[in-house]
Amino acid sequence: MAQTLFDKIWNQHTVAVSDGGSALITIDRVFLHERTGAAALKRMAEMGRAVLDPARVFAVMDHIVDTRIGRGDDTLMPGGSGFITETRAACREAGIRLFDVNDRDQGIVHIISGEQGIVLPGLTLVAPDSHTCTQGAFGALAWGIGSSEAEHAMVTSTLRLERPKTMRVRFEGELSFGVTAKDMILTLIAQHGAGGGAGHVVEFAGEAVKALDMEARMTLCNMATEFSAMTGIIAPDAKTFEYVSGRPLAPADFDDPAWAELVSDAGASFDREITIDASQIAPMVSWGTSPEQAIAIDGKVPGGPARAHEYMDLPAGQTLEGIALDAAFIGSCTNSRISDLRRAASILHGQHIAPSIKKALVVPGSLAVKRQAETEGLDKVFEAAGFEWRMSGCSLCFYAGGEGFPEGSRTISSTNRNFEGRQGPGIRTHIASPETVAASAIAGAIADPRAYAKEKA
Amino acid sequence: MTAFPQPFSSIAAPLMRDNVDTDTIIPSREMRSTGRDGLADGLFAPWRYVEADAREENPEFVLNQPPYRDAKLLLTGANFGCGSSREHAVWALAEWGIRTIIAESFAPIFRNNCVRNFILPITLRRPLVEDLAGAEVAIDLCDQTISCARTSYPFEIDAEAKQMLLHGLDAINLTLKQSDAIHDWLAADRPSRPWVYLEHTQ
Numbered sequence: 001m002a003q004t005l006f007d008k009i010w011n012q013h014t015v016a017v018s019d020g021g022s023a024l025i026t027i028d029r030v031f032l033h034e035r036t037g038a039a040a041l042k043r044m045a046e047m048g049r050a051v052l053d054p055a056r057v058f059a060v061m062d063h064i065v066d067t068r069i070g071r072g073d074d075t076l077m078p079g080g081s082g083f084i085t086e087t088r089a090a091c092r093e094a095g096i097r098l099f100d101v102n103d104r105d106q107g108i109v110h111i112i113s114g115e116q117g118i119v120l121p122g123l124t125l126v127a128p129d130s131h132t133c134t135q136g137a138f139g140a141l142a143w144g145i146g147s148s149e150a151e152h153a154m155v156t157s158t159l160r161l162e163r164p165k166t167m168r169v170r171f172e173g174e175l176s177f178g179v180t181a182k183d184m185i186l187t188l189i190a191q192h193g194a195g196g197g198a199g200h201v202v203e204f205a206g207e208a209v210k211a212l213d214m215e216a217r218m219t220l221c222n223m224a225t226e227f228s229a230m231t232g233i234i235a236p237d238a239k240t241f242e243y244v245s246g247r248p249l250a251p252a253d254f255d256d257p258a259w260a261e262l263v264s265d266a267g268a269s270f271d272r273e274i275t276i277d278a279s280q281i282a283p284m285v286s287w288g289t290s291p292e293q294a295i296a297i298d299g300k301v302p303g304g305p306a307r308a309h310e311y312m313d314l315p316a317g318q319t320l321e322g323i324a325l326d327a328a329f330i331g332s333c334t335n336s337r338i339s340d341l342r343r344a345a346s347i348l349h350g351q352h353i354a355p356s357i358k359k360a361l362v363v364p365g366s367l368a369v370k371r372q373a374e375t376e377g378l379d380k381v382f383e384a385a386g387f388e389w390r391m392s393g394c395s396l397c398f399y400a401g402g403e404g405f406p407e408g409s410r411t412i413s414s415t416n417r418n419f420e421g422r423q424g425p426g427i428r429t430h431i432a433s434p435e436t437v438a439a440s441a442i443a444g445a446i447a448d449p450r451a452y453a454k455e456k457a
Numbered sequence: 458m459t460a461f462p463q464p465f466s467s468i469a470a471p472l473m474r475d476n477v478d479t480d481t482i483i484p485s486r487e488m489r490s491t492g493r494d495g496l497a498d499g500l501f502a503p504w505r506y507v508e509a510d511a512r513e514e515n516p517e518f519v520l521n522q523p524p525y526r527d528a529k530l531l532l533t534g535a536n537f538g539c540g541s542s543r544e545h546a547v548w549a550l551a552e553w554g555i556r557t558i559i560a561e562s563f564a565p566i567f568r569n570n571c572v573r574n575f576i577l578p579i580t581l582r583r584p585l586v587e588d589l590a591g592a593e594v595a596i597d598l599c600d601q602t603i604s605c606a607r608t609s610y611p612f613e614i615d616a617e618a619k620q621m622l623l624h625g626l627d628a629i630n631l632t633l634k635q636s637d638a639i640h641d642w643l644a645a646d647r648p649s650r651p652w653v654y655l656e657h658t659q
Binding site: 015016018019020021022024026028035036038039042043047049053054055056077078079082083086087095120122123128129130144145146147148149151152155156157158160162194195198199225226228229230249250251258289290292305307398399402417419420421422425 | 492653
């Protein structure tokens with residue numbers, strides 16, 4: 001019988017199915033960070049439990065760690081250094097490989113997993129972090145869990161799960177100039193709602209997905225959680241195997257015919273199918289306080305929940321372009337890879353951010369991305385344009401480093417969440433692609449990146 | 458943490474908003490240690506307090522209103538608990554005293570976190586959720602019914618979650634009983650997928 005890619009990975013990893021229908025699924029990789037992983041490690045120690053196979057568990061300092069140059073264990077977050085020192089001690093105790101604060105391979109968990117070859121096609125991988133779905137871009141079944149589930153996965157190398165439903169989202173046709181994977185996923189969520197993927201594993205497919213490079217595929221899968229899906233996944237192809245080949249923890253070759261079977265069979269049926277015409281997608285910007293409240297850059301704010309209009313201080317009918325901004329942020333597991341930085345830098349080259357922008361940051365997704373960007377001189381482009389250049393980490397995506405934007409700021413951000421207070425109390429966040437952030441920072445107001453990119457072309 | 462209490466009865470506190478996210482349930486700045494305790498004070502901090510730092514209560518927020526201050530049952534809209542996977546959101550709710558959440562729908566990670574901490578997540582159609590606002594509601598988990606003075610509804614819950622909630626079962630202990638099957642699976646898998654099994658690198 002024809003199977004989906006999800007079915008193949010799920011079935012292969014099933015140890016047992018209970019009478020009630022829940023399955024015991026083996027977990028190939030666990031990745032922790034100091035924010036939620038520390039709690040799992042602490043509990044595990046309190047219960048006197050041990051990691052079953054420590055060589056398949058990894059940890060990184062990315063969430064609370066400071067991103068200012070010259071950082072150590074101290075953070076601006078009160079009590080933050082406790083998370084760092086406790087995580088370090090617990091990893092040593094449990095025998096877990098840790099990418100520490102200033103390890104040369106440190107970075108955001110979902111970025112370094114790919115860089116190190118920790119995630120591979122066909123694996124199951126979990127992390128106590130909702131954006132673990134990013135790693136579905138490799139054709140792995142990778143999803144976010146809570147701390148208790150992380151403890152379960154470490155102690156037993158399994159999780160107990162209800163079988164999710166399957167959905168295929170096809171992006172057919174070609175993306176227009178200046179339109180990116182970020183705009184694709186925001187379009188899906190805006191059209192089908194922030195709860196639209198609930199209960200499903202979403203396979204992204206179609207011509208426009210095949211055309212994306214690996215980094216853009218990670219951006220697409222990254223926001224499957226904002227769609228309320230269990231995860232997103234993309235079938236591995238030549239681009240995937242080329243990306244993973246030679247990574248430190250990847251296998252020596254991908255010659256085994258099993259790798260080629262990691263695709264949905266022709267005729268495999270999904271519980272739900274959605275098709276989107278990629279050629280009709282425009283650069284997207286959020287206007288409200290949920291990722292579903294996003295519109296094309298040349299649109300007007302529609303009528304939505306009163307609370308969202310009030311928090312964002314934007315009435316229905318307001319034109320999005322031209323809304324004045326106070327701050328700009330390029331970073332996060334959504335958009336902080338080298339290709340993101342290159343595209344933003346190409347818009348900022350020879351330009352300067354508007355005087356009204358009081359804080360502008362670029363936070364590379366990993367120290368490897370940072371080094372590569374510096375080799376290419378991108379750091380100088382950003383600094384000349386008025387952006388601060390940082391060490392890698394999650395940073396102001398969520399205010400966990402204890403560092404905030406100026407009070408009451410309206411920010412444009414290449415991140416994934418525009419929730420109330422996500423980037424700090426009272427901060428109003430507009431999420432968009434890195435090129436839209438760059439163009440808007442120059443304009444000092446929400447701006448269409450296509451105009452700026454064209455000037456360069 | 459204990460099994461879901463039976464019998465269970467509570468006034469139903471309505472927080473009828475959609476997409477309530479875990480950053481709002483427990484903001485990052487309220488998660489001050491690696492432990493699971495001391496979180497109730499920061500529960501819904503952006504909404505519960507006029508000024509979060511000064512802890513000045515917002516009288517308009519439902520859990521600050523007299524009939525609901527001791528509510529153990531929260532009613533809410535679609536996609537409750539979306540956003541960050543932080544289990545601290547559930548720990549904060551549990552510490553505050555919430556034992557049941559009835560929502561139009563839940564974000565998946567949050568829902569699993571509820572079950573692991575013996576909070577009962579129930580999904581009902583929106584008009585039925587709204588109908589329970591302010592009522593004294595009894596929940597029979599064995600029979601899977603919700604009832605108040607006016608009416609009674611059945612609800613769905615998967616068999617394993619029900620057993621775990623009813624008996625306060627620890628999922629890890631449950632799985633450890635299947636250790637032999639897991640080890641057999643791993644032994645059979647290792648030769649066919651050697652790349653999965655890494656050498657220790659710490």
